[in-house]
Amino acid sequence: MRKIIAPLIIGAALSTAFAADDSLKQEIEALKTQMAELKSAQSKMNIDALRAQVTEIKAHDAGDNIKWNVDFRTSYDVIDYKITDGSKTDNAIWTNKLILGMAAQPADNLVFKGALGVYKTFGQNNINDTSMFQGFDWYGTQKPGDDSIKLREAYFLYFGDMGDVHYSASFGRRPSVDGFMTNLRADNENPASPVGHNINMEFDGASFKFDLDKVTGISGMYIKLCLGRGFSETTGAYSQGTAGFNPAYIKDGMNPNMDLAGLLMQFYDDGQYKIMANVFKGWNMMGVGMELADQSLTRFYDVGDMTGASLSLQVNGIGNGINDFLDDSVFFISYAVNKTDPNNVPVNTYSGSMVTAINYGMSGAGMLGSTEKETGSSIYTGVQVPGIMAGQRLGLEYNHGSKYWRSFTYGEDTLAGSKLATRGDAYEIYYILPIVKKNLTAQLSYVYMDYNYAGSDMFFGQTGNPEGLMGMMPYVESASNIKASIRYRY
Numbered sequence: 001m002r003k004i005i006a007p008l009i010i011g012a013a014l015s016t017a018f019a020a021d022d023s024l025k026q027e028i029e030a031l032k033t034q035m036a037e038l039k040s041a042q043s044k045m046n047i048d049a050l051r052a053q054v055t056e057i058k059a060h061d062a063g064d065n066i067k068w069n070v071d072f073r074t075s076y077d078v079i080d081y082k083i084t085d086g087s088k089t090d091n092a093i094w095t096n097k098l099i100l101g102m103a104a105q106p107a108d109n110l111v112f113k114g115a116l117g118v119y120k121t122f123g124q125n126n127i128n129d130t131s132m133f134q135g136f137d138w139y140g141t142q143k144p145g146d147d148s149i150k151l152r153e154a155y156f157l158y159f160g161d162m163g164d165v166h167y168s169a170s171f172g173r174r175p176s177v178d179g180f181m182t183n184l185r186a187d188n189e190n191p192a193s194p195v196g197h198n199i200n201m202e203f204d205g206a207s208f209k210f211d212l213d214k215v216t217g218i219s220g221m222y223i224k225l226c227l228g229r230g231f232s233e234t235t236g237a238y239s240q241g242t243a244g245f246n247p248a249y250i251k252d253g254m255n256p257n258m259d260l261a262g263l264l265m266q267f268y269d270d271g272q273y274k275i276m277a278n279v280f281k282g283w284n285m286m287g288v289g290m291e292l293a294d295q296s297l298t299r300f301y302d303v304g305d306m307t308g309a310s311l312s313l314q315v316n317g318i319g320n321g322i323n324d325f326l327d328d329s330v331f332f333i334s335y336a337v338n339k340t341d342p343n344n345v346p347v348n349t350y351s352g353s354m355v356t357a358i359n360y361g362m363s364g365a366g367m368l369g370s371t372e373k374e375t376g377s378s379i380y381t382g383v384q385v386p387g388i389m390a391g392q393r394l395g396l397e398y399n400h401g402s403k404y405w406r407s408f409t410y411g412e413d414t415l416a417g418s419k420l421a422t423r424g425d426a427y428e429i430y431y432i433l434p435i436v437k438k439n440l441t442a443q444l445s446y447v448y449m450d451y452n453y454a455g456s457d458m459f460f461g462q463t464g465n466p467e468g469l470m471g472m473m474p475y476v477e478s479a480s481n482i483k484a485s486i487r488y489r490y
Contacts, residue, residue, distance in 0.1 A: 071099040075485035079416045085474040093415065094122040095144045099152060109160050113175070115153040117141025138201040138230065142177060142411040152202065164214040171206045174228065177411040180276055181314060181332045182420070184384050185395055186413060187432050187443060187487070193224070193264065195278045197380045197399075197420060198310050198336040201411040203228040203260070220269025231258035231286065231300070255300045256284045260408075272317050279309040282408075285367065287461020303461040304343040304367045306406065310336035325386060333381040338406045340374050340460075342367040368404055368455065369465025376405035380420060382428075393432040400425050403453050403466045410457070414447055416481035417457045423466060424452035440488050447481045 075097070080090040097119045104112045121127070121144050127134050128145065140150040155172030175193055178186040182196030193207065194200065205228030212221045233256050237248040262280030269275075287303035312334035318326040344365045365371050382397035401407075401423045412418040419426040430445035449456075453466035454475035468475050 066102045066104045069101040069103075069490065071101065071487070071489050073097045073485050073487040075483055077415045078482040080480045081416070081476050082478045083474050084468075084477045087474075093144070096120055096122070097144070099141070101153075109158060111157040111159075113153060113155060113157070114151075114173075115141075115175075116149050117152040118147060118149050119144045120147045121145070136410070138203065138410040140202055142202065142413060144415070166211040166214075168209045169206070170208075173202070173204050174207070174226075176201060176203060178413070181312060181334060181380070181382070182412070184330060184332075184382070185397060185428065185430055185445070187393075187441065193226070195264070195276055195310050195312055195334070195336075196409075197312060197334045197378065198308055198338070198407045198409070199262075199278070199280070200407075200409040200418075200420065203230055205229060205260075218268060220266055220274070222266050224264040226260075226262045226264055226280075228260045228262075229257060230260060230282070231255060231284075233257045255286070256302050258282065258284045258286060272315065274314045274316070275312070276314075277309070277311045279307075281305065281307045285460035287367075288459050288463050289461070300459075301461070302343065302345070305341040306338060306367070306460065307341070308336065308338040308406075308408075310334055328386045330384040331382075333379075335377070335379055336407070337375065337377045338404075339376075340367040340370070340404070340406070342371055342373070344371050364462050366462070367460055367464070368406060369462055369467060370404070374404040376423075377402045378405045378407065378420070387431060387433070389433075391434040391437075395428070395430045395432075397428040398426070401456070405456075406460070406464065414481055415483075416447060416449065416479040417476075419447050419449055421457045422449045422451060423454075423456045425450045435486075439490055440486070443483070443485050443487065445481075445483045447483075449479045451475070451477055451479075 073096070075095050076092070077095065078090070078092045080088070082088050098117065100116045102112075102114045102116075106112075117140070119141055125146070134143070134145055141152040151173055153173050153175050155170050155174060157168050157170045159166065159168035161167070177192060177200055178188050179192040179194040179196035179200060181191070182200060183189070183191035205226065207224055207226045209222055209224040212223065213219060233251050234249050235246055235252045239246045239248065239250075239252075260280055260282040262278055264278045265276065267275040267277065283305050284302045285304055285306050286300045289299050289301050312332065314330065314332040316330050318329045318331055321327065342365070368374060378399060378401040380397075380399040382395060384393055384395040386392065387394050399420055399422060401421070403423060405421075405423050407418065407421045409418040409420045412420060419428060426447065426449045428445065428447045430443060433442045433444075434440075435442060454468040455464040455466055458464045463469055
């Protein structure tokens with residue numbers, strides 16, 4: 001029986017094998033047919049055209065949209081003031097600050113950048129009821145108030161090459177706060193355009209930059225012409241005059257255009273040593289006065305012109321390979337000057353206007369309380385070093401201003417007032433702690449300002465008098481600001 005079964009099993013196996021072999025041959029023939037069809041279809045395709053289409057799609061996706069970024073900070077500030085009449089005042093304030101940044105590049109030589117800002121106290125407040133200058137354009141997103149969204153930046157950059165000179169031209173709302181050196185205390189890796197020692201405020205204008213490193217052979221050398229307007233002389237729509245409604249947007253007859261022109265120069269930057277300077281002139285600086293007909297109504301008026309300059313050095317990495325601590329340290333020092341040129345017009349009278357200012361007190365002649373040309377100066381220095389743990393940073397800063405020192409630093413991020421405007425001595429210590437890399441950080445800081453004179457952070461007329469308003473009003477003798485904050489960036 002076994003002899004019969006064995007041949008049967010062998011036959012069945014061979015039969016199955018032959019059948020499987022035929023099936024495999026059929027599958028192979030089918031695959032060959034499909035491959036031939038694919039080769040035929042591929043030969044008819046225009047590969048270069050397809051590549052061009054893919055490249056165009058990628059370029060469209062990269063450039064034809066706006067890239068957004070978020071910068072959000074919650075802070076707790078404790079501010080204290082000591083007044084020259086012996087009184088003291090203090091407050092503790094919770095704030096939220098949100099900056100929405102945007103950028104787009106529709107072409108290789110054209111970029112748009114912008115930012116919207118909201119900086120508010122927790123809950124409701126009566127700030128607008130107690131300050132007529134709360135919403136001033138020079139610091140719209142730099143001082144806390146309500147929950148309104150304000151324009152911080154909006155400008156385009158057009159750039160190209162003229163031989164070995166790379167150039168760029170820009171118009172719009174400028175990136176002009178937290179500039180060179182002051183970006184360290186603000187924990188911003190890249191500084192804005194101005195030298196932060198004497199210019200730190202929001203304004204509208206234009207800039208024209210020319211890179212000269214290839215022409216001169218000096219590393220990082222460039223010059224930038226900056227033009228700005230701090231006040232536009234105009235009435236609004238349906239403005240009312242002595243004979244009814246005026247035509248819209250005519251000259252107001254009281255506050256002339258306030259313009260500024262400056263030259264920013266980077267003499268050298270090799271990544272470790274950076275030397276920068278600026279020179280500027282401002283025309284028709286603002287004083288504050290009162291209308292003769294209504295002494296409760298405050299007006300601006302032209303008190304004269306002002307020039308200024310600064311020279312600054314920053315060292316990223318002290319020495320050359322001495323040790324890791326010094327390699328990761330930053331040191332800077334800066335010297336700045338300003339000079340007034342008062343027009344000495346004591347009464348705010350302009351042709352066609354029925355408004356005049358009182359010829360005493362806030363509306364007296366001169367600039368910064370003087371009818372003479374006065375010179376002020378300031379020195380600013382600091383160091384930022386590694387902290388206790390990896391990624392942490394410790395900063396120490398000091399600045400001193402003379403009697404007639406006058407900066408344009410209204411946009412400085414200190415609730416107690418601009419420390420760089422101090423006529424006297426200012427000290428700051430801060431500590432930065434990364435929580436989740438650079439995306440979530442905490443910062444502690446303490447600022448103390450010891451004023452030798454009044455008027456450090458005021459306007460350019462009698463309110464900026466170093467002896468005090470009208471020479472007899474009390475003023476802040478010293479101020480301090482303790483800040484604790486948590487910041488999210490992405």
